Amino acid sequence: xxxxxxxxxxxxxxxxxxxxxxxxxxxxxxxxxxxxxxxxxxxxxxxxxxxxxxxxxxxxxxxxxxxxxxxxxxxxxxxxxxxxxxxxxxxxxxxxxxxxxxxxxxxxxxxxxxxxxxxxxxxxxxxxxxxxxxxxxxxxxxxxxxxxxxxxxxxxxxxxxxxxxxxxxxxxxxxxxxxxxxxxxxxxxxxxxxxxxxxxxxxxxxxxxxxxxxxxxxxxxxxxxxxxxxxxxxxxxxxxxxxxxxxxxxxxxxxxxxxxxxxxxxxxxxxxxxxxxxxxxxxxxxxxxx
Amino acid sequence: xxxxxxxxxxxxxxxxxxxxxxxxxxxxxxxxxxxxxxxxxxxxxxxxxxxxxxxxxxxxxxxxxxxxxxxxxxxxxxxxxxxxxxxxxxxxxxxxxxxxxxxxxxxxxxxxxxxxxxxxxxxxxxxxxxxxxxxxxxxxxxxxxxxxxxxxxxxxxxxxxxxxxxxxxxxxxxxxxxxxxxxxxxxxxxxxxxxxxxxxxxxxxxxxxxxxxxxxxxxxxxxxxxxxxxxxxxxxxxxxxxxxxxxx
Numbered sequence: 001x002x003x004x005x006x007x008x009x010x011x012x013x014x015x016x017x018x019x020x021x022x023x024x025x026x027x028x029x030x031x032x033x034x035x036x037x038x039x040x041x042x043x044x045x046x047x048x049x050x051x052x053x054x055x056x057x058x059x060x061x062x063x064x065x066x067x068x069x070x071x072x073x074x075x076x077x078x079x080x081x082x083x084x085x086x087x088x089x090x091x092x093x094x095x096x097x098x099x100x101x102x103x104x105x106x107x108x109x110x111x112x113x114x115x116x117x118x119x120x121x122x123x124x125x126x127x128x129x130x131x132x133x134x135x136x137x138x139x140x141x142x143x144x145x146x147x148x149x150x151x152x153x154x155x156x157x158x159x160x161x162x163x164x165x166x167x168x169x170x171x172x173x174x175x176x177x178x179x180x181x182x183x184x185x186x187x188x189x190x191x192x193x194x195x196x197x198x199x200x201x202x203x204x205x206x207x208x209x210x211x212x213x214x215x216x217x218x219x220x221x222x223x224x225x226x227x228x229x230x231x232x233x234x235x236x237x238x239x240x241x242x243x244x245x246x247x248x249x250x251x252x253x254x255x256x257x258x259x260x261x262x263x264x265x266x267x268x269x270x271x272x273x274x275x276x277x278x279x280x281x282x283x284x285x286x287x288x289x290x
Numbered sequence: 291x292x293x294x295x296x297x298x299x300x301x302x303x304x305x306x307x308x309x310x311x312x313x314x315x316x317x318x319x320x321x322x323x324x325x326x327x328x329x330x331x332x333x334x335x336x337x338x339x340x341x342x343x344x345x346x347x348x349x350x351x352x353x354x355x356x357x358x359x360x361x362x363x364x365x366x367x368x369x370x371x372x373x374x375x376x377x378x379x380x381x382x383x384x385x386x387x388x389x390x391x392x393x394x395x396x397x398x399x400x401x402x403x404x405x406x407x408x409x410x411x412x413x414x415x416x417x418x419x420x421x422x423x424x425x426x427x428x429x430x431x432x433x434x435x436x437x438x439x440x441x442x443x444x445x446x447x448x449x450x451x452x453x454x455x456x457x458x459x460x461x462x463x464x465x466x467x468x469x470x471x472x473x474x475x476x477x478x479x480x481x482x483x484x485x486x487x488x489x490x491x492x493x494x495x496x497x498x499x500x501x502x503x504x505x506x507x508x509x510x511x512x513x514x515x516x517x518x519x520x521x522x523x524x525x526x527x528x529x530x531x532x533x534x535x536x537x538x
Contacts, residue, residue: 157399163403171392179374
């Protein structure tokens with residue numbers, strides 16, 4: 001049972017990291033807390049579902065289309081809404097949360113709730129690993145999370161735009177003196193964050209079904225992981241995913257499933273009491289000391 | 291190359307620059323000498339265009355009103371209202387005061403971030419040149435910029451500006467907080483990059499003593515107004531400068 005729990009805890013870690021990485025990317029670069037994140041996640045899921053069932057498109061085409069739509073949507077949200085209020089954290093949160101509410105509640109109003117709204121798994125197969133059944137989808141999630149994190153690391157360390165991202169995240173005004181356009185980078189960060197949400201949805205949604213409630217859930221989990229890890233830090237997202245991922249599964253197995261939420265919320269409280277800026281939130285901590 | 295004509299900058303109702311006019315000709319090193327709050331940084335921000343970004347941010351925040359009057363011409367074109375990133379593309383590059391670097395990135399990575407507008411090959415060439423200009427940086431290549439000393443960070447900051455391949459390099463208080471030895475190293479490097487690469491330099495400084503001997507011309511600014519101007523040697527011998535800046 002211990003091995004099985006550990007395996008599922010690892011999978012849970014990968015799921016959490018995948019959910020949080022897009023939110024974290026946007027925040028890390030532009031300081032925008034995209035509270036519409038859960039909504040664009042669900043939007044992508046419904047988008048793929050519609051293209052598959054109503055238009056009978058092949059799966060890969062539907063996924064690419066949904067990712068493309070989210071990319072555009074993220075950029076549009078920045079250009080037409082956030083641009084005017086950039087820099088005021090509270091206004092940004094209210095605006096993006098408003099957009100998120102509108103999207104999610106629209107789906108609820110349209111009555112798109114129920115078990116028939118789900119996405120197919122990639123390959124319907126399962127394996128036995130160390131005496132535990134694990135299906136192909138979950139293995140795909142773990143592999144994809146790892147590849148994605150490595151890919152993002154490469155992107156931010158070895159491409160001009162990725163390096164510009166890191167520059168602007170550290171000191172916006174200095175980045176400006178090198179010709180790095182802060183609005184362009186913020187637009188890209190919103191677009192990429194939303195696209196990552198779409199990818200996460202395509203991988204994770206097949207494990208359950210699509211519902212507006214799931215959107216709020218994803219937002220809360222992404223927030224929890226990012227806050228524990230230290231907002232904007234990729235290393236923090238990974239570490240926090242492990243903490244919450246393991247805490248949830250082990251509580252589920254050894255204490256009781258109704259305690260899961262309490263334990264992960266308690267983990268947030270403990271981490272924030274000990275390190276108020278999150279595990280890897282170094283820069284913030286310096287400010288606090290001053 | 292650069293002509294600033296009757297520039298006035300207000301922060302709300304406070305006058306930061308009052309009818310300032312100056313000229314920088316191609317290939318020159320020009321100094322702007324003044325004490326704290328004389329308006330040196332405001333001038334640098336106005337020429338580099340950062341002030342336009344600051345004004346937009348203040349408007350969004352509902353903060354203080356920044357108004358700019360007069361005009362700034364670069365190579366005969368009026369650039370007063372042009373955003374900073376376009377000015378960088380045209381060759382006006384500012385190295386801000388207090389040696390700004392990206393503290394979480396290594397020295398090498400700082401150069402690569404600064405080289406956003408340049409190809410990898412171009413960046414590598416300039417970085418080699420910067421290392422010849424500032425030999426102490428070679429050993430620190432892999433170190434995080436946040437762990438460098440003030441002088442090393444200043445070398446890095448100037449190097450980062452060079453990576454952009456400026457035609458007009460703006461240096462805002464490059465000697466601030468440096469030891470006399472480090473000040474000399476930085477001044478020597480400024481002279482070298484002007485002579486070797488033909489980069490025009492406009493630098494602002496409150497330390498007149500190390501700067502005046504190397505500048506072609508200098509302007510003395512007080513309370514946002516021009517009080518004196520002339521060649522470096524003229525100003526060195528000026529009794530007012532002697533008493534105000536050299537303490538003689």
